[in-house]
Amino acid sequence: MKGFRSTRRAMLKQGAALAVGTALLAGGVASSGAALAAGQTAKGKSVQYVTFGLQFEYQVAMVDGIRKKAKDAGINLQMIDGKGDPNLQVTQALDAVSKKPDALLIDPVDAKLITAGVKRANENNIPVFMMENPPPEGKYEALVEFDNAAAGAMGADVLAKMVDYKGTVIEVRGSVGSEQAQARHTGFMDRMKAKYPNIQVKSLNTEWIADNAYKMVLDAMSQNPDIKGVFSHNDEMVRGVVSALRQTGKLVPPGKPGHIYIVGLDGTPLALSRIRGGTQDASIGQDPIAMGGNILDAVIADFEGKPFPKSTSIEPVLITKANVDDPKLWGNFGKKK
Incomplete structure (x- = not known):
C-alpha cells in the first residue's frame, strides 16, 4: 500500500x-x-x-x-x-x-x-x-x-505554552494496543523532550475510558498536588479528569490561581461546551x-x-475559546444559532 x-x-x-x-x-x-x-x-x-x-x-x-x-x-x-x-x-x-x-x-x-x-x-x-x-x-x-503523531505534538505545544513551559503535567492515554494511542503518545512525548525540557510528564494508561481517567488522575493528584496540566488522548476521558479535579477541589476557573489546564482530543460537542464553560481549555480536533x-x-x-x-x-486542528464557535467544526454541526 x-x-x-x-x-x-x-x-x-x-x-x-x-x-x-x-x-x-x-x-x-x-x-x-x-x-x-x-x-x-x-x-x-x-x-x-x-x-x-x-x-x-x-x-x-x-x-x-x-x-x-x-x-x-x-x-x-x-x-x-x-x-x-x-x-x-x-x-x-x-x-x-x-x-x-x-x-x-x-x-x-x-x-x-x-x-x-x-x-x-x-x-x-x-x-x-x-x-x-x-x-x-x-x-x-x-x-x-x-495524523495522530501531529495531534500529539500539537497537544504538547499548546499545553506547554499554557503551563508557562515548566512543571509537571499528566498524559491520559488511550489503549496500549491501539496504534492511534501510541502515535499520539509518541508525538506528545517526542515534542516535550525536544522542546520543553523543564516539563515533566506523568503518563497514565487509562484505555480510552473516562472512569479509568477519573480514578487514576485522582490518585496522581493526591501523589503530586502541584500538577499544572493534563493532555487527554480523547475528549471522552476529560469527563473523568474534570470529575477528579472537582473531587480534589482543584477545578479552578480559568484565569484564577491554581487553574489546571486541560487539553483533549477529538473536538466533540461536549468538549466544545466545556471549552465555552471554562472546564476544558482546548481540544485537538479531528473531523x-x-x-x-x-x-x-x-x-x-x-x-x-x-x-x-x-x-x-x-490533519489536526487546534480548538480554543478563540474559535470554539466556528461553524465548520464538526462539534458544532446541528448547533442552534
Missing part, C-alpha cells in the same frame, strides 16, 4: 453543512481486483461495517455520517458495534465475511488482532477498507486515517465527517470501477 505522496484539501458535506478536513493523499490511486465495468453504480451493493465502538461521541458522529452517505448512494450498510473490544471485533469481522458482502469496512481497536478478519476477507475476494488503524498484514484497498466521507467515497468508487486514493490522512 505504499507509493508516492501528495497533498490536498478535502471538503465534504453532511446535509447542508460543510466539513473541512485537510487531507494528505498517499499511494496514488487504486481500483481493486473486484472493480466493475464502467457505468456500474453502487446502488444495491452490501457493506459490512465493523465500528470502533458507539460509546464514543466521535465514533457516533463518524458512523452517522457513513450511514447517511451510504443511504444516499443506495448501499445496503450493515453497521456492527465493536464496543471498543478488540477480541469482539475479530469475531465480528469473521462473521461479517461469512455473510459474503460486496465490501468490508473496519475501524479496528487493535490492528494486529484484526488481521485475522482482513485475511479471511482476502481469501474470499471481499475488498477491505480500513479506518484509522491499518493491519500489519493482509490486503486492504483504501485507508483513511488521522469524523471528513474521515467517513473519504472512506465511503473510496468504497463507492470501487463499486463503480473508478480510481480512488489508496490513503488519506486528516
Whole structure:
C-alpha cells in the first residue's frame, strides 16, 4: 500500500453543512481486483461495517455520517458495534465475511488482532477498507486515517505554552494496543523532550475510558498536588479528569490561581461546551465527517470501477475559546444559532 505522496484539501458535506478536513493523499490511486465495468453504480451493493465502538461521541458522529452517505448512494450498510473490544471485533469481522458482502469496512481497536478478519476477507475476494488503524498484514484497498503523531505534538505545544513551559503535567492515554494511542503518545512525548525540557510528564494508561481517567488522575493528584496540566488522548476521558479535579477541589476557573489546564482530543460537542464553560481549555480536533466521507467515497468508487486514493490522512486542528464557535467544526454541526 505504499507509493508516492501528495497533498490536498478535502471538503465534504453532511446535509447542508460543510466539513473541512485537510487531507494528505498517499499511494496514488487504486481500483481493486473486484472493480466493475464502467457505468456500474453502487446502488444495491452490501457493506459490512465493523465500528470502533458507539460509546464514543466521535465514533457516533463518524458512523452517522457513513450511514447517511451510504443511504444516499443506495448501499445496503450493515453497521456492527465493536464496543471498543478488540477480541469482539475479530469475531465480528469473521462473521461479517461469512455473510459474503460486496465490501468490508473496519475501524479496528487493535490492528494486529484484526488481521485475522482482513485475511479471511482476502481469501474470499471481499475488498477491505480500513479506518484509522491499518493491519500489519493482509490486503486492504483504501485507508483513511488521522495524523495522530501531529495531534500529539500539537497537544504538547499548546499545553506547554499554557503551563508557562515548566512543571509537571499528566498524559491520559488511550489503549496500549491501539496504534492511534501510541502515535499520539509518541508525538506528545517526542515534542516535550525536544522542546520543553523543564516539563515533566506523568503518563497514565487509562484505555480510552473516562472512569479509568477519573480514578487514576485522582490518585496522581493526591501523589503530586502541584500538577499544572493534563493532555487527554480523547475528549471522552476529560469527563473523568474534570470529575477528579472537582473531587480534589482543584477545578479552578480559568484565569484564577491554581487553574489546571486541560487539553483533549477529538473536538466533540461536549468538549466544545466545556471549552465555552471554562472546564476544558482546548481540544485537538479531528473531523469524523471528513474521515467517513473519504472512506465511503473510496468504497463507492470501487463499486463503480473508478480510481480512488489508496490513503488519506486528516490533519489536526487546534480548538480554543478563540474559535470554539466556528461553524465548520464538526462539534458544532446541528448547533442552534
